[in-house]
Amino acid sequence: MPTDRVQYKYREGNLARSEPNKLKPENLRSEEMIINLGPQHPSTHGVLRLEVLMDGEIVNEVVPHIGYLHRCFEKHAENLPYNQVIPFVDRLDYVAAMSNEHIYAMGVERMLGIENQIPKRVEYVRVLMAELNRIASHFIAIGTYGMDIGAFSPFFWLMRDREHILRLLEWASGARLLYNYIWIGGLFYDVPVGFEDRCREFVKYIKPKLKELETVLISNKIFIDRTANVGVLPLDLAVNAGVTGPILRASGLRFDLRRVDGYSVYPELDFDIPIGEGKMGQVGDCWDRTYVRYLELYESLKIVEQCLDKLTGEHTRTRDFDPQALVPKKIRPKAQDFYIRGEIPKGELGFFFRADGRSDIPFRCKCRSCSFVNLSVLPEISKGILVADLIAIIGSIDVVMGEVDR
Template structure:
């Protein structure tokens, strides 16, 4: 019977560079290109990532854009100012109210009617925008849980987001693409009984936000999966032009609702959550999730104050007409103007050029937060594990309608 040869692993004895023993010479590192996406146009959208890897380590990431071809800016040149609003809805379709609010304020500033907007109109605008902010953050957090393997938080957040969508549908008749905020006013006043139903929803939502923190944000597995991953230092975030929750997660207290003090935000009390590295390093994936979760609580505070004023000093009046100062014809004087606001993703700005003769802008350029924030992905991903790329990508919270505009 032949003697069996016993093999024993000896790391010191093993020498993979001996040509005589292995016959292949020195083993060399070989890079491999992996295509991630594009996926179905939902959540992170039709984004293609060309990933160069060395084994499990990422060498480079190249985002390839242009799969939606919304052509927003070219459409805007062929449409009157009020006709552009439905196209604004479709940029970041998760935050249509916020998009409309910022766009309309920009056009109103061109027309010089900002100070003429009734207070009730302004409070309604902020109310629906903050409801939409919560709905957007619920999608960001819920789908992020799915990205890293947690199913239950997604179901819970979609359940609560559905209540918000029903409220907004009650306001304007549309589920996601609203065309509710108009230049100079609103499509219609709040439905009778809306304030009461919205208050009941907020009372329902408060304990749910606490449950979400315990279920997802403070979950041990979630913390280990996101803490110290995709760390974005504050100086790097500033250099890349990052805004919104991503910038605040890196420790900078910068929110345009406070910095630019537009609409009625200066009259409202709310905090600006910033990342502090509680579970890892300031500016990591966990901090970005935590900031979004805390912003939902701050939006609840804003909504409560708006409801209080809408039922108090600026309560419903039979003579109130939300379209009273909506201009019949929008023709701004010749000028160039840039207006920005705080969308759930970050700074959303619109640059207008008007010649003073046409009802259409010569140029309408959008500065979208998703596009700018996505630019940081290669810098955050280089040198990390391939599995962490998914966690980093999800923490950026992009919507490709706003990227491929």
């Protein structure tokens, strides 16, 4: 860097000036600037500020600042009984609340040693709800991403189609976003009569719409030019940074906890794990991350259809299932340290519990949120790019700030 330019360095997480040289009028065009991107920018959902060191339109350094949506999840969990934590679990990744509930409830059930006693119908309903919610989450990811870089129509189409899923989930749980439906030991209630038929109607309706989405957005030349070869995340960096979910798979690693850990009834279901192949650019670029999410929509639909076959076949409704039949009123796991993880739409969600064996309140609870970890690679893949590409990279990571700032 020329000696007549302002020098910057990291200081306690911020970009701070050190030893500034005297600015000369003839050198103003070459001076670096610190620009605050957000928190008002639409692509950051109002709660993420990026401190960007820029040389003209070139991004030299990026420092993400979080802390505008703190939910105090861990401290809430450490002051409430295990079964009363589920409404707070919903508020982590709030566009995929069913997946959060599924993993949390499964973790407490394993601590209690009742995981194998959960009825199969309950497990298939849980997976059905989680996969419907995964589709809705990916609709938001792809739709808002297209809008971030200038494609408005796909956003409206996907919000229209997502509404069908929200109505199904509201029919079953009574809520559109924060469900409190999957309980420790079972469910709030079995799915309504006719729910399976409505789900089949949705699957039949949405498949042609996905073909339209690929034609209008995914294969659009402008979209490809904006996303291919942009924000390339090498596989070694992704693994070392702990990145999970579609971002990791877009970098070429076929890693999905539904297959790796084989929890719930996923081992009994047939579905594929799409990975990035660099069809339009390099493996692990923004286009690959979007395309992997698009392909996962089809895989989730396959899982939904298989669950519906099970729920209307060998695991039909017999009577209302009462979670209290398995779970005592006071949930007191034996003293232990326990970690549970599962695959939500954005990656690995994990919960660490420390139980003292005497109380029905966790002594310690820690959430391992995938959005927080995935956001950590932003400074590494944003060096030397244009500022317009920075917006494309942020959108391709698909973060939900309720899960970043817990």
